[in-house]
Structure formats: structure tokens, C-alpha cells
Amino acid sequence: MSIIDLRSDTMTRPTPQMREAMANAVVGDDIYGEDPTVTELETRAAEIMGKESAMYIPSGTMGNLVALLVHGKPGDIALMDKECHIYVYEQGGVAAFAGLTPGLWESENGCPSPDFVQSYVGRNTRAYPPMGLVCLENTHNRRGGTVIPPDQIKAVHEVTLEAGVPLHMDGARIFNAAIALGVSVKEIADQVDTVQFCLSKGLGAPVGSILAGSERFIVEARRVRRRLGGAMRQSGVIAAAGLIALTEMPARLRDDHANARLLVERLSELDALELEPDKAPTNIVVVRTDNLSVGAEEVAELLKEKGVLVTLYGPQMIRFVTHHDVSREQVQSAAEITLGVLKSLVA
Numbered sequence: 001m002s003i004i005d006l007r008s009d010t011m012t013r014p015t016p017q018m019r020e021a022m023a024n025a026v027v028g029d030d031i032y033g034e035d036p037t038v039t040e041l042e043t044r045a046a047e048i049m050g051k052e053s054a055m056y057i058p059s060g061t062m063g064n065l066v067a068l069l070v071h072g073k074p075g076d077i078a079l080m081d082k083e084c085h086i087y088v089y090e091q092g093g094v095a096a097f098a099g100l101t102p103g104l105w106e107s108e109n110g111c112p113s114p115d116f117v118q119s120y121v122g123r124n125t126r127a128y129p130p131m132g133l134v135c136l137e138n139t140h141n142r143r144g145g146t147v148i149p150p151d152q153i154k155a156v157h158e159v160t161l162e163a164g165v166p167l168h169m170d171g172a173r174i175f176n177a178a179i180a181l182g183v184s185v186k187e188i189a190d191q192v193d194t195v196q197f198c199l200s201k202g203l204g205a206p207v208g209s210i211l212a213g214s215e216r217f218i219v220e221a222r223r224v225r226r227r228l229g230g231a232m233r234q235s236g237v238i239a240a241a242g243l244i245a246l247t248e249m250p251a252r253l254r255d256d257h258a259n260a261r262l263l264v265e266r267l268s269e270l271d272a273l274e275l276e277p278d279k280a281p282t283n284i285v286v287v288r289t290d291n292l293s294v295g296a297e298e299v300a301e302l303l304k305e306k307g308v309l310v311t312l313y314g315p316q317m318i319r320f321v322t323h324h325d326v327s328r329e330q331v332q333s334a335a336e337i338t339l340g341v342l343k344s345l346v347a
């Protein structure tokens with residue numbers, strides 16, 4: 001039985017071009033600032049995001065953590081969506097390492113209303129903890145790969161700028177967001193102060209993320225990265241793959257979106273799933289199992305028996321992610337298999 005792995009776009013393996021670039025990378029000690037490949041990656045990343053400076057970092061989690069540590073002081077509030085990756089999946093680094101107090105909002109696509117943000121940033125700090133930062137996630141993973149358009153971010157940014165509170169974006173999949181919105185990544189990144197994005201998801205690099213922001217922010221971010229043990233030596237070996245991910249892979253994310261659309265449209269034929277294809281605009285499809293005769297864990301198990309791997313996203317939620325290493329034909333057959341399994345579970 002062939003396996004169709006739709007658990008995550010982190011499953012993507014480096015392309016032959018990436019492996020060749022890695023083998024031939026010119027390297028040096030990056031802690032001395034002497035790795036030309038890392039420097040090139042950082043320079044290109046800053047240009048593409050439209051930020052003064054950028055830093056290569058081992059993971060998205062560490063990129064977000066560095067932003068939390070640089071922007072906030074212990075006790076400060078880090079305002080974020082209650083389903084965001086920083087709060088749900090980063091092992092509580094926001095509290096454990098940054099000492100921040102999470103303030104949470106509920107939303108459709110990951111973005112709060114400006115009034116909600118104002119209700120926090122405008123508070124009296126003699127009574128309430130001061131604001132450290134506001135974090136957005138774009139695309140929003142647990143909300144189904146949803147996107148936040150630049151105008152919506154801008155409305156929030158106007159509030160945070162006025163209050164002098166930094167706005168950070170976990171843009172792990174910012175390139176997916178840009179493609180779905182028909183804008184450049186810069187148009188999105190322009191609306192936030194700092195942005196983290198992953199090279200190792202749909203862009204296919206084996207390792208690494210970028211944290212971008214002002215020159216001053218990145219100087220401090222480099223110190224904090226070192227403190228966390230995330231500064232690296234001849235990391236040009238992996239940055240070489242990151243450069244290809246950054247420059248050659250974004251355009252192909254369109255295929256992942258088209259494949260996710262195919263999947264969600266096929267599955268939406270089953271009324272019990274109550275799927276709305278337009279609510280899955282990128283490469284992530286979240287399916288609720290509430291109207292099925294068994295819960296999400298059993299559904300994931302039944303799909304696995306038929307060769308389709310998905311991620312368990314809670315007692316009543318499973319997630320499918322399309323990516324470079326699954327072809328359109330494979331997604332088509334995963335859709336047929338899934339539909340067959342789920343039809344048999346409609347009460």
C-alpha cells in the first residue's frame with residue numbers, strides 16, 4: 001500500500017537542487033559573521049520582507065521566542081489568538097522562558113478587532129500588567145490556513161503604533177498567505193514590526209527560519225539567539241538550501257493551494273462535514289468530526305489503515321496539509337479514500 005502523507009508541509013524533503021547547493025556551499029563561522037551563505041540568505045530575506053535586517057535561526061519556535069524575549073519583559077502581556085501556534089504548540093515558551101502573561105482573543109481568521117487591541121493597550125498600568133507585544137499568525141494554522149489581509153493588519157497596527165507596543169507576526173506560512181491574497185509578502189510584512197517565517201515548511205528547506213525587523217531589533221535578537229544556544233557555526237550548509245527555498249519555491253505553493261481546494265471541494269460533498277471550501281484558502285484543510293459516528297482519533301486511525309496520514313487536531317478535529325512531496329494524483333486519491341471512509345461514518 002502506498003502512503004499519502006498529508007500530516008504536514010514539514011514533511012517536505014530537500015530537493016535535488018537543494019542537496020547540490022548544500023554540498024557546494026561556501027561556509028565560515030557565522031558566530032564571527034563569516035559565513036557568506038548565511039549572510040546572503042539573511043540579506044535576501046530582509047529585502048524580500050522589506051525589513052532593515054534579518055537573522056537566520058534554527059526553528060520557527062525559536063524565532064517566535066526570540067521576538068517574545070526582545071519585545072517583552074517578564075510580567076508583560078503578550079496578546080495573541082487563543083488557537084495560535086505560540087500559545088498552543090510551543091511548549092509554553094511564552095511563559096517558561098519569556099515570563100510573559102498571555103492575553104488571548106477569539107477570532108475567525110486569527111486577527112482581533114482594533115477595538116479589542118485598544119481595550120488592552122489603553123489600560124491603566126497601575127492596575128493591569130503593561131503590554132509587551134501583540135502577536136498575529138498568518139496564515140493561521142489551527143483555524144484552517146486562514147489569511148489576514150494587509151488592510152486588516154494595518155487597522156491593528158495603527159492601534160499598536162499609537163500605543164508604542166510592538167506587533168509581531170508568526171508568518172511561518174507568510175508566502176502561502178501572500179499567494180492566497182494576491183499580494184507580495186512585503187505588503188503583509190509592512191504592516192508589522194517584526195516577522196518570523198519558516199523555510200522548512202511548504203518552501204521545502206530541511207531546517208531553518210528567518211526573523212526580520214529593524215536593524216536595532218536584529219542586533220538584540222542576535223544576542224538573545226546566542227543566549228538560547230541558537231547561534232550556529234558553518235550553518236551555510238543548511239542556509240544554502242534555505243536560499244533556494246526562499247527564491248525558487250514560493251511560486252509553487254500555488255499548486256499546494258489548488259490541491260487543498262480539490263480535497264476540500266471533494267469532501268464538502270458530504271454535508272455532515274459542514275465544510276466551506278472558501279474557508280480553506282491555502283494548503284491546510286481542517287475537518288471536524290462532530291457529525292460522524294466516531295471521534296477524530298478513530299477517523300485518523302481508519303484513514304491510516306487505508307494509507308492516508310493526517311494530523312489529529314483535537315478530539316473532534318483532523319488536519320490535512322498539501323505540500324511539495326504529495327502530487328495532485330495522490331491528493332485526488334486521498335480525497336476518494338477519505339470520502340469513502342467518512343461516508344461510512346455518517347450516523
Ligand SMILES: Cc1ncc(COP(=O)(O)O)c(C=O)c1O
Nearest residue numbers: 059060061062085141170172198
Ligand atoms: C504557525 C506556525 N508557527 C510556528 C511554527 C514553528 O516552527 P518550527 O517547527 O520550525 O519550530 C509552526 C510549525 O509547525 C507553525 O505551524
